[in-house]
Amino acid sequence: MIAVIGDVHGCYYTLKQLVEKIKTKYPDISIYCVGDLVDRGNFSFEVIEFVKSENINCVIGNHDYMFYSNMRDPFSIMAKSWNYNGAETTVASYKEKINRMDEHLDFIISEPLFYNFGDCFISHAGVSNKYKQFFNNDVPSDKELDAIFKKELDDKNSILWTRGSLLNLGKLQVVGHTHRKDVYHDNSSNTLYIDTTAYGNNKLTSVIIDDNKCIEIIEEKSVIDDVNKNWIYQF
Numbered sequence: 001m002i003a004v005i006g007d008v009h010g011c012y013y014t015l016k017q018l019v020e021k022i023k024t025k026y027p028d029i030s031i032y033c034v035g036d037l038v039d040r041g042n043f044s045f046e047v048i049e050f051v052k053s054e055n056i057n058c059v060i061g062n063h064d065y066m067f068y069s070n071m072r073d074p075f076s077i078m079a080k081s082w083n084y085n086g087a088e089t090t091v092a093s094y095k096e097k098i099n100r101m102d103e104h105l106d107f108i109i110s111e112p113l114f115y116n117f118g119d120c121f122i123s124h125a126g127v128s129n130k131y132k133q134f135f136n137n138d139v140p141s142d143k144e145l146d147a148i149f150k151k152e153l154d155d156k157n158s159i160l161w162t163r164g165s166l167l168n169l170g171k172l173q174v175v176g177h178t179h180r181k182d183v184y185h186d187n188s189s190n191t192l193y194i195d196t197t198a199y200g201n202n203k204l205t206s207v208i209i210d211d212n213k214c215i216e217i218i219e220e221k222s223v224i225d226d227v228n229k230n231w232i233y234q235f
Contacts, residue, residue, distance in 0.1 A: 001210040004122055005033040007176040009199035010041025010089055011226035018204050018220035034176035035061025035124040039086035040199035040231040045093040048104045060111040061124040062160040068108045077154045089228050113149050113159055116142050120209050121169050125177035128162040166191050172212050181235045183217055198222050200233025
């Protein structure tokens, strides 16, 4: 049994309250996150600090990777994209803590692209149907999958970016990236979408996964201090 949290996007106070709820009901549970720790919300620095201190296991999200790329590979495609996707709030959160940025960038790039468990497959955007050819016969090993995905992280159908149809892996996929008002399960791909737009003044959501099923949804309404008025979302 594990808990998986949706896209946090700088919503530190919301995240803190959600984690308290999870731990109150499931004191010994391992907690994971589908990435996008930074951007749009007001407290990206504090989110990364909290995730590290609580030993929350995160996959890398496209916003995390854009942040990393802008600082370490500024002429890359991913770096240029960051400036149009909520970077200003992340920059502001490091204003008085610039000396900690390298430490956080190292943490971000150390995050895996996915966690592949018997119970579920966790990634940021999901495994697109584009990769069907690699699953036709023997299922690739995690090492092989990692190498395949890393070849094209900036592709629109990559594990960081896809919004298209996902591949049915024969187990539950748990993803974020595509924001929803509520948790949504796609039957055809057996995918659980858990990004409930915390940055947009909706809510941050965690799902409890056991035996390849979601057995509970735990939610926390967005704390208004986390929300930047420029990114409030209208459903």
